[in-house]
Each structure stands twice: as structure tokens, then as C-alpha cells.
Amino acid sequence: MNGDICMQKHRDLTLKRLQTFQKLLESKIYTKAMPVELSHFAAPGRIKVEEAMHAQYQTVTLGTRFQPFWSTHWFKVHSIIPNDWEGQEVHFLWDSSSEACIWVDGQPKQGLTGSNNGYSDDPVRSAFPVVLKATGGEVVNLMVEAAMNNFFGISTSDPRKNEGIGWLRQAELAIFDRNVWNIYWDYVIVADMARYLPQDSPRAGQALFAANQMVNTIDWDDLTSFQLAREIAAEFLSQTNGEGQHRLSVLGHAHIDTAWLWPIAETKRKCVRTFSSALNLMESYPQFRFVCSQAQQLNWIKLEYPALYQRIQKKVRAGQFIPAGGTWVEPDTNVPNGESLVRQFLYGQKFFDQEFGAISEIFWEPDVFGYSAALPQIMRLAGVKYFLTQKLSWNEFNKPIRHSFLWEGLDGSRVLAHFPPVDTYNSLATVKEVLFNVKNYQDHERSKESILLYGYGDGGGGPSVEMLEQIARMGNVDGLPLVEHRSPQDFFERLEHDLKDPTVWVGELYFENHRGTYTSQAAVKLGNRRCEEKLHDVEFLSSLAMLFSKSPYPFEELLELWQQVLTNQFHDILPGSSIAEVYQDAKAVYKEVLANGDQLRKKALKSLLKESEGYTLVNTLGCRRLEVIPLPEGSSGQQVIDTGEILGVVEIGPYQLQPLETTKKQENRIVQIIEDQHGFTLENDFVQVKINMNGQITSLIEKTNHRQCIAIHEFANQFVLYEDLPYDYDAWNADIYYAEKIKHRPVANQIRIVESGPLRVKIALEMKVGKESTLKQTISLTAISTQIDFETWVEWQESHSFLRVLFPLNLRSSFATYETQYGWVQRPTHYNTSFDLAQFEVPAQRWADFSEPDFGISLLNNCKYGYACHGSVLSLSLLRAPKDPDPNADMGAHHFSYALWPHALTPQLSTVWWQAAQFNQPLQFVKGLPVQNDLQLFMVNAPNIILDTIKAAEDGDGIVIRMVEVAGIHTKSVLYWKNEFLLVETCDLLERKLESVAHSGKKLEIDFKPFEIISLHFHAD
């Protein structure tokens, strides 16, 4: 051994030496550079390239700052490669401290991401290869479209973060030294292994020696030394693994939030930048695979950037660009209802199938705030058997104890789930992350396989050359896992084969974080709920019109409306975690969907009704209904109210249209209200309710079962305003400590009777809430039900406050029950374990229920999603006031309702599902009489079998209906229908035939398993 170059044994100092040398090496990748001619056009908005090509440009210099934030600036770049650059690889280098895109001949070629990008101070993608081997004298003409925002938009909470955005720092041509580049990445891998392998491992020592030897070998003036240094690296990196090594499938990916800290309009450009960059990389790195989820994003490219879309289709055929995920967007799964989740898959898979010839077997949801227990069945019925996320690594209380397991849903359906162990979907594919991936993997005893998702994400970006160079060197190196580019389908098939004795996780994958997202941005939740109902109604009425009146079914219009609603279910729109502009867009979408939905409803009704003097009552739900409703002007009824309207009782069958007059019933039962000095007593045959002058319920006696429902000495309908100051993630998080600090307990300052029976009694109250807000409420009870309704209007002007309404109940149970999509889940009412404690706030659909085995109380809502039940206090989350990322989130007027429904039997057996449906969708009448007397399609004989959807079949042939068992009971049911159908088949959620069904006459016996979803296709006659 030559003593002069003997490695000195001081690990830390040697590592510092390696770091210093690495920076020097990096600085030599580009040798010569020259400025380009640059001219600039400040665009009026996000314009087309054609418009930008013909605009007026003016000369501009480096150092200029382009503003305002969110503005678009186009640049024309002109240069001639010098003759003495002959033979060199030439790159264009650009840094506008913002996002940008290179255009050549009117086509997007590659995204660029400058400094101050949210990931780092330095640019993460600044180079665009112009020519691999210059001849000298080539004319370079490019266009750059720069968007004055970074990956993460513009910070709304910390303006200092934005100070660096929009500065033009670099615009030049430069010679790229591929020799140095290659050595640099060899060196990075070896040095990182020295740094990040366990210090006491043989390979860490060997790596330290090899990297240090490379430093000693490289002589900047002697090109042969470069070759010697590469040989040192090659020798080290060629030492391979044993057969037992972990196998890591690396998947290129860009998590592009469909909207978040930027509006949808910017997302489309993020897609262009990201997809064009990925396509470029595919040319240089044939092994590279890029996974792309969210049909909506690909559809935007198809419609608005057709040439880019063609390039994508070509690479899909080549197996490099891989559409995956199966859904329209990556949706939130707490708030959308069951049919919405179905449509996410139906329209997502349909798009993938039509455009790329195959559906996806993988549900791709890396970044969603909790996963409904309904999903495994919905996935299975939509052709999906694999599930990927990593979000639960963010759990605050309990980190996932498995990374590869079977996930079993409500009905027992199972899918194979994998959580990439690196705990991010935005890995940079470094040695450090690859090693952490293996160390963190919880299932080594069961499988050798795991996934690493690499690529800049959230705001798009995707994989970079730096990532690919590192992966290229990590294939089979002793000390690292086996690293291979693989498609997600390949990965899951390998995992399925390899996973031994898998563990099973049963039920929801509750996310122990971001619990404020059940409540933030109330208007988007309200909009989503009303649109889901509207589309449900329109589909039923249009089906009826198609069958009874031969009216054409509005396929295209409905598809477009559904797609708009589904897009807004994206996991940062519906949860309420986006910027203000996103919610302005969402509001406009809901307004349009509701208006267009109304038009379609009217059109369907027009063909079902004849113009005449009378009215028709329309029941769009699958249950028989008996309700008190306001009747049309001039009708005879039983109670005149202060609006001048007349109340009457009507009764109608499921999914039925009937002349209003034939549905009216003379009601003999009455409801009364008495006022005394303590408050009000509301009483009918079923309940007696006492309300104090504060507007709180002090007693609620259910008379049939002789039950006092309210906890003794407690007050129900009790409003509490808490301080709501999350330590992080303002709009996302309601932290466990919020309940410790009460700011205000608002009570009524005015209260009076507004309706006195006999069909309905109602009191109205007003109160101040907090410092600036007011709340008005009516509390009503009809003669025919135990249900107490609370209709509420709030003018909300609070800051970092959480308004909840509490119902301390005289019941005892260790769990409460909450509606989830197509069923229910139970969650603890105590904090015994960290898992119980973590669920201090939980999502639900339209109801939560707190019951003993023979009696209970449901709390219904018409647009809310956050509940809690601790001890015996059931509560509903009403409003929050986060200030980031939307400083005005939830400020202004709100109108919502909730209801308390005491009932015998448990919710599984009761009709709480229907009770909540009716509460959300009050009966409506329309002018005109039905074209025939009995406009009704289907009926089911079991109350727990919900006929939830009636729609035209996607293939245009007949009707598809969806039925669900929602009580958790094996059930024998009979479905009846009235029309002639040629053929009945069961089908999956994509409406693919499962099997033919033999039926006798116009009825069909169907056996349901608990929570089973069954879709039937009735072919037209």
C-alpha cells in the first residue's frame, strides 16, 4: 500500500471532505455559458400558445422581476450556438424563480422549476437539452411560458416566502460535460452509502473507502483520472446482493393536486409541464415508468392540448406512461356519498378503458384524509383489487403497523393494500430514502416487495434526471435493496404472489389527522350534498320519462354534470383545504350544476305530466313517506302558518308520482305548544319536549317507551364555541386540545312561538355567538313524528373558532354508530386506547346514532360531516373559522339544519337511513297531473334494502338500478316492477354483466349479505 494516499481513519472528517468535493464536482458539470437574446410579453392571462406566438415582445434583461403573482409571462429565446462549441452537448438553462414551460414550434416540450420553488432555494429543473452534439452555428429559437407562482402557489400565511418569486435569474446556453455528470452521480451514490448505511456495517466502511479514493484519484487536468475514478465506483457498485435482499419497485410519479394552493386553471398547466417533462425523460431513460392517476387531468389534456395527448397515448402503448387509479380524480372519501364513490370509478374506469384500452386494477389514493370502510366492496365491483396510499404515515397517534396487508371492508370484500414504506409520495430517489424505505418496512417477515414513489409532487413536477441517474446506479448493489423500475400492476402482482400469511385490517382506515376537513368550507360540503341529490333525482325522473314517455335520456348532459361534481370531490377541494379562488370556482360549478339539473328535472317532468289545473307530488326516494308539507296556494289543509302557507299531511309510495289530491290525508293526531315562565312544552302523541328560555332542551320524553332522552340536569341543543387554533395546517386540523378552551356558550336572547299546531309547532330564537356572529334558529315538531327539527341560520364572523352543538343524552353505550357510504361504522365513546382517543372527531354522512340495545337517538344533518360522541354527549360540528390557506374561509351567511330523532330499536333495524334521506330531501309538488295514474317503476319489500339509484344503462339499453343492504343483516327481499323488460342481469359498478337472472313475472327474489351492493341491468323490451 502506498503510504502517501493511505486513507486516514477519521470518519466524520472524511465525510465532510466528501461533501466538499461533491459541491466542487457539481460546479463543473456546466463549463462554458453564454447569454441568449430574450424578449418578453406580459400576457393578459393563461392564454394559448398561438396567441402568445403572435404577441408583441420587448427586450428584457436578467434581474427583472415579473409580477404580479399568478400572472403569466411569455419569453422568446433566440441564440446561435458558437462554432467552437462543435461536438459539445448544449443545454438551455432557465430560472425565473417560478414555474415555467418550454415551447418549441408551438408544442410544450418540458417543464422548468426555478429557485424558491417550495422544495429548495435552488432550481429543481432548470436545464433543457437543446442539442446532444452541436455542429456549431445552429439557430436556437424557444419560447418560455412562465407562471408567477411556485410548486405550492403563493403563500397566503407568510408573505416573506413569496419575496423570491418571479425574479429572472438565469437565461443562457451552456456546455454540458456528460463525463463529469456521470462521475458526479457515481460519486453521489457511493458517498451517500458511506453516509447513510449503518456506521458499523461492512458496506458503509467499504463505501467510505471507495468514495475517498475517488476524491484522491480525480485530477482536473487529466481526463484519464476521470476514467480511473469511474472504475473505482464501478468496482464498488458491481458488488451485488444475495438472494434474500429486499426488492424495491420504483415508480415515477407526480402528485398533481387537481386544485389546492392554485386554481384548476393552473392545474391544467401543471399537467402540461409535468407530462411533457416525463415524456422527454422517456426518450433518454427507456426503463423509466411514469404513473398517472386522475382521468380528469388526462381529459383536460385531451381536450386542450391534443398534440401532447397524442404523445401520451403513444407512450401509453409503449408501456412507459401508465394511467392508473381507476377514478375520475383522487377523491376525498369521507364526504362524497356512496353513489359518488361509485361514479368516481364508473367514469374514471370508463375513461381509462375508452382512451387506453384497459381499466385500472389499482385504486391510487396516496394523499387522502381517511378511507371509508365502503371502499373495498366498491373497488372490487369496479374491477379494482389493489389499493395504494401512504397517508396514514401522518397519523398523530398510531403509525401504521403494516405496509402490505389485506384490507377488508364493511361487507367482507378484500383488496390487497400497500403503503409505500418511505412515508412519502414525493421521494427524490436518494440512497438515504431507499435505505429508510427498507428500514421502515413493517412486513419483512411476510414479503420482500415494496414500492417507492419518486418525483416532485403536490404541485406536479414529477421525476427528474437527477432521480433517474441515481436509480440507474442502484439496481443491484450490495448494501442497497434491489431497485427496479416497475409498473404498479407488476408490483402488485409480485406482491400478491410473494406476500405470505397476510394480516387483515378490517373496517375503515381512519386518518388520525386533518379532522377539521369534515367541517371547513361549509359551502362546498353543502354544494356537494345538494348536487348529489339533484343528480339522483334527475336520473330517476329521466329514467321514468324514458320508459313511460319515450323521452330521450340526457346522457351527455348528465355525464358532464357528474364530472363537474366529481372533480370538486378532489381531496383538497371538498375537504376545505384549498385557497379562496378554488372555492369561488367550486361555488360557480355547484350553481351551474344545480341550475342545469333543474332544467333536466323540469324537462323530464314535462314529459311525465300533462298541463292541467292540479299538482303532482313527487317522491324521488325509495321509501313510503308520510309527511307534513306546505301545500300549494289555494289548497285545503289543516294549519295556516304565518307565511300564509297551508300545511297538510301527504302520503306517497316509493319512487312515485301521484296527483297531490290523492296523497292528502286528514290527520287526527295533533301537536300542541304551551308557554310558561320556564319556557315551552311541545307535545304530540309520541314525545314531550321541554325547551327553556335559552333555547335548550331540558327534557325530551319519548312516550311509547317511557324514556327520558336528555341527561339529568343537562341541556341539549347546547351551543359551544371553542378556541380552534391548530398547531399546524389551519384549515385541515381540529386538534385534540380544542375542547379544553371554551370561548363562549351562546344562549338565546329572544325566543317566541311562531307556529301553534295542530300539525306543526315551531319556536324561533336568536342569539349572539362569540364577538361578531349571530345565530337564528327555529325548533319544530309535527303531529306525526318523534323528530325535532332545528333549522339554523348563522352570520359567521369569527376567527379560529369552532362552533358545535351538544346533546348530552340519557343513554349509555361504549360505541356510537355513524352513517358511512352504503352502511354504517361504529366507533368508541371512550378514550381507553390511543386508537380510541385518536377518534375524538369523526366523519359521518347524514346521521350519527347513540343507542342502547332497545332504544336510541339519531342526530341527523342536512349538510354537515363532523361528529363526536364522548361519554353520553353526542355532538355535531357546525362551523370553523380557519385563516389559512383561505383567510376568509367560511365567513358570512350559512343555512343548515339538523334534527333529533328518538326511536325504538337500534339504528341497524330502524329506518334511520330513510329518516335521514327524507330530512335531506323534503317532498316537493309540481304543477300538472301525471300522464298516467300510476307512475312508479320499482318497489322493494324490505326496509333495509335501499333502492338508491335508478338510471339509464351506460350502454343505452334499458335501466340500471342499484340496491344496497344498509342494516348489516342477511336479508331475503323481493323486488317488484311495473314495466316490461326483455332481460334482467346482475352487473358490476362498471355495468359489466355478471349473470343473467331468472325472474317470475315482474318480481325477483334477491338475497342480500350484510352491506351488499347489487346492481341490476333491465334491458329494454
Ligand SMILES: [Zn+2]
Ligand atoms: Zn394531494
